Amino acid sequence: MNLQVVFCNYHTSRVAVREKLAFTSPDHLQEAYRELQEAFPDSELVVLSTCNRVEVYAAHADDRYPSQEQLAQFFAEFHHIPVSDFFDDLLAEQGEEAVRHLFRVASSVDSMVLGESQIVNQVKDAYRIAKDNNSCGILTNTLFQRAIKVSSRVRTETKLSEGRVSVASVAVGDFGKSIFERFDDKTVLIIGAGEMAEETLRYLKEEGARKIIVVNRSTERAEMLAMNWGGEVSPWDQLDECLIKADIVVSTTGATQPVITEERYRAIRKASGDKPVFLLDLGAPRDISASVGDIDDNIFLYNIDDLEATCDLNRQQRSREVKKANTIIEEETALFMQELHHRETGPVVQRLRSQWHETREEELRRLFNKMPHLAEEDREQIENSVGRIINKLLHPPLETLREESQSGTPEGLVTALKKLFHIQD
Amino acid sequence: MANVSVFCFLASYLVSGVLEGYRLRGKSTINRVVLKGFALAGLIAHTFYLFNRAQQTNLPPLLSSTHDWLLVLAWLVIVLYIFLTLFDPELAIGLFLIPIVLALVSSAYFLQQSPNQLVSQEILIKEARHGWAMLHASLLVLGMAGGLIALVLGMMYLTQHRRLRQKQKMTEGMSLPSLGRIARLNWWSIVVSVPLLTLGMAVGVGLGLSSQQGNSPLSFTDPVIVAYGIAWLVMMGFFVWLLTSSRSQGRQIASLSIWTFSFLIVSVVVLQIISEKLEISVHAPAQTAISVESSIKETPQ
Structure with missing residues (x-):
């Protein structure tokens, strides 16, 4: 029984290529399975398609699994793109290497964000969809079930997934949650309506934030953001009133000068009292003067650099765990191969x-x-x-x-x- | 279990304290289990010790001596520690609570175990007053435990506040609640403990006044009583400020909790030790051990 994986991922190919090869919807994937089964009726096949990778695992009782060229041809025909556009980006691994590859992928050792937890769910989904399409067999069943177990072992026995590594998650999870006991009674003010603001809002909403005010120079963009997250829009000239009400301020404007200066915020503190406030300055250049954080003890001001420093420390901690994770993966690969043989x-x-x-x-x-x-x-x-x-x-x-x-x-x-x-x- | 000594549970708590410190180096399930095992073993030994003492003196530990009273206080704190860590194993409260327990048990270790003069002079053991004396000691010990909690919460608040202001990553093994939660719990612990201490003081004053008609009147210039009085005044000042100030002044509340309750505990314990050495207080042990049981029998009704 033989196994092969043909893949392209963020290591080997540009996002433009991955986008072309991806299977973007369940219907798209179902259609792909139908065509793959027609082309390779005796093979077990599992397709893993995420934003960072497109991989096809193929197993066959003998060496007659689809070759790299055959699968490239399938991709070309299915997505209507010439093979020459992506063939150099496609890699293939066979046998033990293919097993090791899947174990690394499922354990998030091969992920762009090391230790992220999303990938194992994507692997589980890929396996489930393959089963639903009657595309799995003895080998792929055993392989994917084992890959999920290996991922769980890596997660339990190492600290590969510990510590947050994105600016927004660190801001809310490591700092915001250490300031406030609850978020459902807090007023969140978003200044500017950039992507970073949206990502931070997502984490704040997850923590229960309900009252959201969006202030942006462009009302159109503010309205869209407010509508997406159940907030309200306030005009730019009422920023001070909003700042008085706010417990959490997320600022992501593209302003070249600080929007919130020490003088301005001192006046706001006089009106708002000394309640704890969490100020997130995610703008570059900075939107909030650094001296605002020194006005009183209840102002907790963080900028991109402060948050990145924590992200870096967490990334370093995760990197230190890669060796342990690889040892587990090696053990499990050897054991799997032994059982297979x-x-x-x-x-x-x-x-x-x-x-x-x-x-x-x-x-x-x-x-x-x-x-x-x-x-x-x-x-x-x-x-x-x-x-x-x-x-x-x-x-x-x-x-x-x-x-x-x-x-x-x-x-x-x-x-x-x-x-x-x-x-x- | 009849041979349990203070050293037995002091050693157990010391090991727990060291292991609590060790958890800062990283998460370890074994460390956590061993740590809880030692704390629990210490608590069991501690309970047996207090039970044995009550058997020996025929009095509840709260009434017999300051040695026992401090051990009851430490017992309450360690029960709270075990209870909290069972609910939240990640919470780093042991790093703050165990040193206090060690300090209380160590202080008790150096205090004499014989019943104090209040007992020997029949001030507290007259049956009619026995219940009031028990209430006095219980309120004081509960109020003091509440004060210790406020002190610990104050330390936790300042640690968390410092981390957040310095924008530091949370140290592994140093999981603390949010500032909001610590501030709320701190406020409540003060609001509960100060009235308990005040009531305890009031009952003590009542006992002192009623003793004036007996053979052994209690002097209100007794150094321990004076120290309690001063500490109570400081505490009341803090309490009034707390109730009238904004709740958002978490850092000031935390700092003042630490100062006030440290002052209260240190002054009471230190004065107790000094008065014991100099024999200048009725709260100090009697020079000769007496049979409390016989005193009760002989006291005229």
């Missing part, structure tokens, strides 16, 4: 066993016919004894076969067993 000797072992046991049955029948006076108890003793002899005789060759499976399929031994004991295919 051993499984390949299964039919020969089974036939050898049944052949010997048939001989045992035949000889015992002959013996019992010659000795009809034997009591039931004696017959049982003889049966057990002969059974034990057969098992003891079978044990050394089967054990050797198992040991040899550790380093690959023991073709020589299997052939020798077949010849020695006249085992038919």
Whole structure:
């Protein structure tokens, strides 16, 4: 039984290529499975398509799994793009390398954001969809189930997924949640309506933030953001009033000068009192003067650099865990391959066993016919004894076969067993 | 369990304290289990010790001596610690609570175990006053436990506040609640503990006044009583400020909690030790051990 993965990912190809090769919707993927099954009816196939990678895992009882060229041709025909546009970006791994590759992918060792948790769900989804499309078989079932287990082991035994690594998640998770006990009674003010503001809002909403005010010079963009996140829009000239009300301020304007100066914020603090405020300055250049943080003890001001510093520390911590994760992946790959090779000797072992046991049955029948006076108890003793002899005789060759499976399929031994004991295919 | 000594549970708590410090180096389930095991073992030994003491003196530990009273206080704190860590194993409260427990148990270790003069002079053991004396000691110990919690919460607040102001990543193993939650709990612990201490003081004053008609009147110039009085005045000043000021002044509340309750605890414990050495207070142990049981019997009704 053989396995291959043909893939392109963020290491090997540009986003423009990955976009062209991706399967963007469930219907699209279903159609792909239909065409793949038509083209390669005897192969087990699983497609993993995310924004960072497009991978096709193919398994076949012998070496007749689809080649890299055949799969490239499939991609070209399916997506209506010339093979030459992407062929150099496609890589392929076979056998043990393919297993290792999937284990690395599922464990998030190969992810752009090391240790991110989304990938294992994407692997699970890919496997589920393949099963729904009747595209899985013994090998892909075993492989993907094991990959999910390996991912879980890596997550449990290492700190690869610990610590937040995006600016917005660090801002809300590491700092915001350490300031406020709850977010549902807090007023969130968004100044500017950039992507970063939207991402931060997502984390704030997850924590329960309900009251959101968006202030932006362009009302159109502010309205869109407010509509998406259930907020309200306030005109730019009412920024001070909004700042007085706000407990959390996220500023992401493209202004070249600080929007919130120390003087302006001192006046705001006089009106707002000394309640704790969480100021996130995600603008570059900065929107909030650094000295605003020194006005009083209840102002918690963070800019991009402060948050990036924490992200970097968390990334470093995750990187230190890669070695441990790789050790687990190596162990699991070796174990999987050993089981796979051993499984390949299964039919020969089974036939050898049944052949010997048939001989045992035949000889015992002959013996019992010659000795009809034997009591039931004696017959049982003889049966057990002969059974034990057969098992003891079978044990050394089967054990050797198992040991040899550790380093690959023991073709020589299997052939020798077949010849020695006249085992038919 | 009859041979349990202070050293037994002091050693257990010390190991727990060291392991609490060790968790700053990283998460470890084994460390956490061993740590809780030692704290629990210490608590069991501590409970047996207090039970044995009550058997020996025929009095509840709260009444017999300051040694026992401090151990009851430490017992309450350690029960709270185990209870909180069972609910939130990540919470780094042990780093703050265990040193306090160690300080209380160590202080008790150096105090004499014989019943204090209040008992020997029959001020508290007269049956009619026994209930009031018990109430006095209970309110004080509960109020003091509340004060210790406020002190610990104050320390936690300042640690968390410092981290947030310095924009530092959370140290591994140093998981603390949000400033909002600490401030709320701190406010409540003060609001509960100060009235308890005040009531305890009031009952004490009542006991002192009623003792004036007996053979052994209690002096209000007793150094321990004077120290309690001063600490209570400081506390009341803080309490009034707390109720009239804005709740958002979390940092000031935390700092003042630390100062006020440290002053209260240190002054009471230190004065107790000094008065014991100089024998200048009725809260100090009697020179000769007496049989409390016989005193009760002999006290005229």
